[in-house]
Amino acid sequence: MISALIYAIVNVIHTIISIYIWIVIIAALVSWVRPDPYNPIVQALYRLTEPVYAWIRRYIPTVVGGIDLAPLIVIIGLQFIDVFLMRLVFH
Incomplete structure (x- = not known):
């Protein structure tokens, strides 16, 4: 019962991360x-x-050669969180 609830919560979080x-x-x-x-x-x-970009820009300089890398940093961070949660729950 609890494992099904945890599975459902992790799947919802995975879906939200993918959409974002x-x-x-x-x-x-x-x-x-x-x-x-x-x-x-x-x-x-x-x-x-923009709120997420602003939070990242506060701690990391994201503009390199005129290109803002904030979206790339957000995507990498979200991928890390997603993989971490999936591995933590399913292994």
Whole structure:
């Protein structure tokens, strides 16, 4: 019973992490084309990603050669957390 609950919780966390990784990827791709800042989709992507980017930028310099690496750092961090949780629960 408890193992099924833990399995369900880890699967939900895995799904949320996967969705957020896709949001970060889409936001990074959209930022390359100078989107309309008044577009509701662009605003939603900005609201979902910018707080995490700001937190990372506070501790790590993310701009290298004019390229912001904050999305890459977020994706790597989320992948680490995802793999860690999956291995911790299923092994």
